[in-house]
Amino acid sequence: MPVIKLHYSDFPFWRAEVCRLALHLGNVPFEDVRTKTPEERAAFIKSGKAPFGQTPVLEVDGKIIAQTGAIARYCGKLGGFYPRDDDFLAAKVDEIIDTATDMTVAVGKTFRMEVKEKTVAREQLAIVTFPMYLKALEKIMTENGSTGFYVGDKMTIADIAMWRMFGWLTGGIVDGLPTTMLESYPQLLHNFNTTGQHPEIVEWMAKHYPKA
Secondary structure (H helix, E strand, O other): OOOEEEEEEOOOOHHHHHHHHHHHHOOOOOEEEEEOOHHHHHHHHHOOOOOOOOOOEEEEOOEEEEOHHHHHHHHHHHHOOOOOOOHHHHHHHHHHHHHHHHHHHHHHHHHHOOHHHHHHHHHHHHHHHHHHHHHHHHHHHHHOOOOOOOOOOOOOHHHHHHHHHHHHHOOOOOOOOOOOOOOOOHHHHHHHHHHHOOHHHHHHHHHHOOOO
8 A cells, every 4th residue: 555645734625625535435544734824835835745836735655646636536546436447437527526626716716806806706606607517417416317426326536525615615604605505406415415424424524624
């Protein structure tokens, strides 16, 4: 088994959690390296281990893997949450991970806006952009046979990524986005709730997530 270190901030954002949980749930040993201050993060970036100046970054026997999708797929394979022998299902998992990235980027752009511009932009996200994604994701779950999962008939990194991303988007953290956005999409809501109730995920949250 390789020696694995995952570097990210001490925050349960989906980009890191999909990797952390794929390893944790798959009983894959790893060092969960969390930067706790801006100074620590800056020092890590300056260390040369972050080739694109951002995290997450995965060290595997001292070698570096960057970019969320690449890290998530690697961790998913090790943990048993990414298809190894079905190229179509693997591509469908990638489709969901890329969608999570697209939605995150869409929100991320608004954080740098002035208040008035941000309000308008987030209203557009809530009314137009995200409903488009949510309808497409609900359709994907139907086309998957309404198994309760995004891909196949068991949990993959697709489910973990979407669960944590929707936890962020509906958690009241991002002003202007409705906390009820999943209520019109029963399969997405069921997947979100079921994933969050997984006993080992509940245990992980109790240990690592900020207390309300």
